[in-house]
Amino acid sequence: MTSAEIRNSFLDFFREQQHTIVPSASLMPQSPGLLFTNAGMNQFVPYFLGTDKAPYDPPRAADTQKCIRAGGKHNDLEDVGYDTYHHTMFEMLGNWSFGNYFKKEAIQWAWDLVVERWGLPAHRLHASVYAPKEGDPGNFDQEAYDLWAALFASKGCDPAVQIVHGNVKDNFWMMGETGPCGPCSELHVNLTPEGDPKTGRKLVNNDSDLCIEIWNLVFIQYNAEADGTFRELPAKHVDTGMGFERACSIIQNTKGFTDFSRKPSNYNTDVFRTIFHRIEELSGKKYVDIYPDLGADRTKFDDGMKDAIAFRVIADHLRTLSFSIADGIMPGNNGRNYVLRRILRRAVKYGRQLGFSGDKPLFDGLVSTLVAQMGDVFPELKDREAAIRETLNREENAFNLTLDRGLKRFGDGAVSLSEGAVFSGDLAFELYDTFGFPVDLTALLCSERGLKLDEDRFKALMEEQQVRSRAAQKTTVVRALEISTDAVTTMTGFDSDESEATVLELHPQEDALFVITDKTPFYAEMGGQAGDTGTLAINGNEYAVSAVQQIGKARAVAVPADASIAVGDTVTLKLDTTRRRPIEAHHSATHLLHWALHEVVSKDAAQQGSSVDENRLRFDFNSGAVTPEQLQTIEDKVNAKIAENGNVSWTEVPHASIKGRTDIMQFFGDKYGDTVRVVQIGGGNNSLDGYSMELCGGTHVRKTGEIGLFKIKSEGAIAAGVRRIEAVCGKAAETWLAEQEQLLIAEAEAATAKATVTLEKLKQLAIEAPLALAAAPATHELSALKAHLEHLKEVSIEAEKAFKKAQARAAAQQADAELAELIEAGKPIIRTFEADASLVQELLNGLKKKNFGEAAFFIVDDGEKLQLATYCGDVAQARGLKAGDLLRDLAALAGGKGGGKADQARGGAPEREKIAELEAAAKAKL
Template sequence: MMTAAQIRQSFLDFFQEKQHAIVPSASLMPQSPGLLFTNAGMNQFVPYFLGVWTPPWNPARAADTQKCIRAGGKHNDLEDVGYDTYHHTFFEMLGNWSFGDYFKTEAIDWAWELIVERWGFPANRLYATVYAPDKSKGDPGEFDQEAWDCWAKHFRSKGLNPDIHIVDGNVKDNFWMMGETGPCGPCSELHVDLTPEGATQGSLVNQSSDQCIEIWNLVFIQYNAESDGTFRNLPARHIDTGMGFERVASMIQGTNGFTDFSKRISNYATDVFAPLFTKLEQLSGRTYADIYPQGGAKTIGDNEQQLREAIAFRVIADHIRTLSFSIADGILPGNNGRNYVLRRILRRAVRYGRQLGLMKPFLAELVDTLVEQMSPVFPELAARSQSIKDTLHREETSFNETLDRGLDLFDAEAAAQGKISGDFAFKLYDTFGFPIDLTALLAEERKLAIDTDRFEQLMEEQRERARAARKSQIVRALDLKTDAVTEFVGAEQDECESPVLEIHEQDGIVTVIPARTPFYAEMGGQVADHGTIRIGGETYPISGVQQIGQARAHLVDAATGISISPGDTVTLTIDADRRRSIEAHHSATHLLHKALQEIVSMDIAQQGSFVSDERLRFDLNSAAITKDQLRAVEERVNAWIDADLPIACREMPYADIKNNKDICQFFGDKYGDIVRVVQMGGEEGALNGISMELCGGTHARRTSAIGFFKIKSEGAIASGVRRIEAATGPHGYGIVQEYIAAKMPDFATNLEKLAEANGKLADLGVETVPMPPNAEHPAEQAVAARDIATVNARLADFDTYFEAMKQAALDAEKRLKKAQAAAAASQADALLNDLLAADNIVTLAEGGNELLTELFNGLKKRQYAGAAFLIVDDGSTLYLGAYCGERALAEGTQAGKLIQTLAPIAGGKGGGKPDMARGSASARTAANELIAAARKALHIS
């Protein structure tokens, strides 16, 4: 029987044999602005279907496994996750594509060959659907006779009647459209009869039954839907297929290689999810049971704790996949759009973790398990694993505080009122930061009504208040109308004298409009200057600078007592040190833009920027930029800085340069007759610099004034848009120091883990794990280095040492776990040797959870026929176990019921199967009472 990894690889190998290029999965950040996430395998290939791109493969065929998320938006499976066997927010879609190459015959032949001949699906359990239009309703196209004939050939080859195994489908089920207009065509699906007898004769096809599931959809793109409602034939015909990877795994593994259809199959009962369940069992001390609500019901009874826990296992396992893959692709939890969907998913996972007793942050502890399982296919998981862990831990830690506070308030309200009013839900959200979707989940669990209409009314009122507040906070200078003109001299001067042209006073603000100024108003992403205004020997701080038409307004707080009138002469002085830092960051932004174009792609264009005295932010259109590319960009920018290139800013007629492709300008922007060109390097007046842009901001005089340049971060902020944050000079060195400081807690944690594990290994007489070499980390050398290549090399050494420490700690913990298991096995053997003569057993032993596991293993190994209740005390927790052998089961004793009955005596809980169950309890002082109750339950005198 194939593993999930073997199934995936078998699919890719098969189509590689059929001359398909195996392409990597597209990012979960979709290319289409209308999608929250990539939600189908075909998303990345739409430009080929539309003819916008030419397929680069010869022949024009491709296959892949595509990461998909369906949560939020049109395709939203979030609320069903955990309650049934097949809904997920994250899943893989196996697919093969032809772009104007092969068509129906090959697609169907290969589908049959893979499914039946290679994977061994029983042909008698397969049903194919073909498109049969209802002409009375205006359905497009004709009956898909070609697809019917192809399928018929294969069913007949197995002695099966195609009239039974080929089912007609309507527009809804068997005609695929990308949208109201565009490429479309009939499709043909393969469904699998999973009933025990396998004799439904196709009656369950397309009936939403989990006993007859679609496994593969073959789409034949041959028409274009026109805006007038007609369909025309495309000049080229395409194939687009999608197969649910998790569904295939469940069918192959859930039927033991198609030998046993007696059990209900589940995507969760596969090795796709098993490693995550195992890790969750270790973290929680609970045991996963593959059980589901009757009829897919969402309401769970108060006494169905094991079912609640099973749902929690599935929700968490699904959600950690969604979260980890999204973060790896640069989509982070946040407050808007897809980012909020992720935050909501994370919070649901945390909430369900509470049902497994996971009260502290735990999601990050699942990441290594997922990375080990999935990174051979999706290497981005391993590359971003630390970022994934950090993001999850940060979000979960923050939310736990909100959750604890909100749960207390919710429980009190529910007990007092018996319902959740919209006002209370709004209070939870507005005052305590408790999200409405979580309030709704809690209300659903407790079967309470919630007034969401009132909540939305209050939310809209709050939004309106916020809009009004923002409007009132806008400085009234923006409302002024003036024909005054202020000359900006700040490109050359830090201070100037000027006559005052106009004075306006309102709302406690004195607005001064001078004839000339060195102050830069916030424009083009560059922040405004700080500084002072001096008149009559008194100096006053300027609180803001704004541009009003051609005038520059300088704002002074009236409370300063400034006395000023039109015609007065004032001295305006900017904070020169702050301006120099702003100029350095602005000039570095131009160099960064050029370096990105040279190293990453000439198609890169600025999508937004922000320049202050402390940092710069640069938004660009691009796919994710690799670490190697970012390092190369850093080195290129710093090389230009070290070259001490001249920076020239000059005004020119726009007509002279508008067609010059070497000068960066933002197409679509409207420029005046005269523009300002900022040139870095090259000869004065020759327009031959390494970087040339149209820009009205202020700049350094030479690149050497920029100082050290360092990138802090790079990530996605929108579909196809990335953001780079960086800094120069002392702030650039600050990034290095912050990076090192952020690593130190992790280093200390792993050092502590290594020491603790080694101490326990020594106590057990087992060889310890040595400290990694080069224990003195090169942090100071990294900060002291004067060139970026040396800095990055030192940081690489720094990271290597930290990773070595982390690995040493992991190795020590693994060695300790193995040693403890061996010691526990020995202890369990000795203990059982003294106990097995009894008909039933109740025993208390000192040790950890691993001792309980080994006691179970010993009882099974010895085929113990009686019942046993086992208590293991590790000094802080009582680990409880119940075991029922063949005789005990025959007498009606059940392990799960024993745990459920006895654990509460010591303030604990748990559950499991009739033959074996686990639990835990915190009231260690109740151990003797628990022993007595267990002896009574097992009839031990």
């Protein structure tokens, strides 16, 4: 059978047993504790927990689930390529019962499929059952033993030999410290040439590739309680998982279970052969299905073995990367994104063994092969093929530069070391910290040369760096976020501009008094939306609210430090609606822009960041270049929806009720609570049937007509694969258009003046040259210039867009180039540049768009003064660093000032001779 036939055979069998065949869940897990979806059961957890009811009739399901185990608890990365069966990405075939059938049916059907339908000889099959030791949960699984025993006996096999007792580690499954759990039966296949059951029995669960686990049947019958006891569940479930690649290996490598003379390999199947053939075409080398012995010295591998390992690593990693990107998980610097980046770099490194390099890319020629092979089963591969190819090419090109530099530095450090020597932990740290070279890649290079990496020294240096960061954190002056409170504030500002509230707490700070109330109409800056301002009134006094701060579940407003307010007072909080209304308009326009991008550019144009305030909106998204025609269409579509004056509404719903709805934008990587707020445009109020629907906590207009005219100011690249649109609406759009008109008039006047000078010169030439025709070109030139000016008036706005676009692109590309290696290293950044002041904001934008988690301090010497900027990402802020506070402290050292928010701040300083002092101070703080 081919792999496709094996997959279909499994699903068809369980379809016959009245199972609903469901699609694979995304590799982006629903559980925040997982890096990736790593088992078939992940998507069914709510049914096991009883929080949701299984929507199948009868409540049974079967599927093939794409899984990744590379990072975290389940990590097979380092074994990939060196044996026959480890992968980072694999398919898990499974059948499920949600309170329906149990052990009898699950065991009988497993036997019927594997033995009766596929034809695996019963004597080569070993079943393990749970046999706890003293102190382990549950009891011996006699029921499972008896069921298996009857089946083996029916084939003339000795149950005492074929059935193995398993311990709590191998044969008791738990979802977590508490929750659903139960015993399991694993099916192992004896792959020894002779097939002696007694030999196979000894190999079960002993890490031998001659006795492979193929299927695990989990019987969820207990609930692990917090006190350590196990309670019987009223509804019992079945959760099974069969390794698809292993099933293909055993069937295809044994000629349908008839020839076990050759050790089966997952890689010697049509699952991988198609990719190997393409790698052979691109590299000019041939794949040979050979493997090193367990524990073999990797420094002694010949080129043939190294080539074989490289083929397997590349094929496996191509699958992992492509499927992940198809599900919206991109290579990056943190968490699961960094795992993908490590996998990509590992593949690129092994690609060097086969002759791939910066001049001969690895992935570009392989993606289409994988898509053609698996796109019918997993259509997301077809839908996202262009995005997969573009992302892999970009990452590969960037890392090839890093790899060349890192390999050279590694080679310099290793050249004098003999086999068995210790590679310096200091140099490994330098490769990591300065060159952005992953330490696991350094460890791999050491292994290949027979060197021992001084991991203890490397870890010590990492800890020293963390200690410095913690010390810097202690010296940071933290202002409003230093406040701790258990108070809860109800947000009334979605529907009201004014609230009467009770003062719950007062928190005096150096330059303001922060007031926490039980209710508030004020929105605190979050999710890209600017915070509100307004007034607080009490006893005839009215105080300006200059800032709003979210503190846990409470919301505090900043009023003057000398305000006369006491806990328990009743106050009136009132929004500055002249500011709030345009903020709402820009925010709702952002949702319309997002919708229009999907309509015009691509459904894959996913949001990468946004910012809205009363003056403009900014929207970043992943995409290739957007044409001027597409931009005009987007603008027209948004304005058409504004003119419809459709409803804008919002409602809170249980997050579980909308999981899986692709028509409601839910952003990858965001953590949502049990209840979420859906903002919809169009459709009936709160009916979840709008043409635009997004999870959003911000404020919005009530009707699209309130947005006013929508105008795109600029569009351009801010990083590789990431674009930015800036736009304005309402009064801000009218103001911008008026400014453009004045610019047009000025340009027209300048052009007219230039034309006049040109005409005078032409006339002078006509006088000096005694040719009758000399006047004709002059007349013609004047006419052409006048026509050109008229044309300029008609298209000047488009010309301005093009100019702005080019200007923004140039600045962004410069910042992108400067930041590429620094961001990749993932460490705090301190850098000085001699450049125009415009570079400062683009540097900050570049960090923001790359979701840089650490802190940064930039000094840009523009020749007149120092332009300063600080940045603090999520990781830095978690350590207590705030960009605004850092900027104020550092700028003062050079006679300057400035400020900003927690994530970004800018300022200036006149004392240019203080650069070295500023750098030293920043290094101490960061």
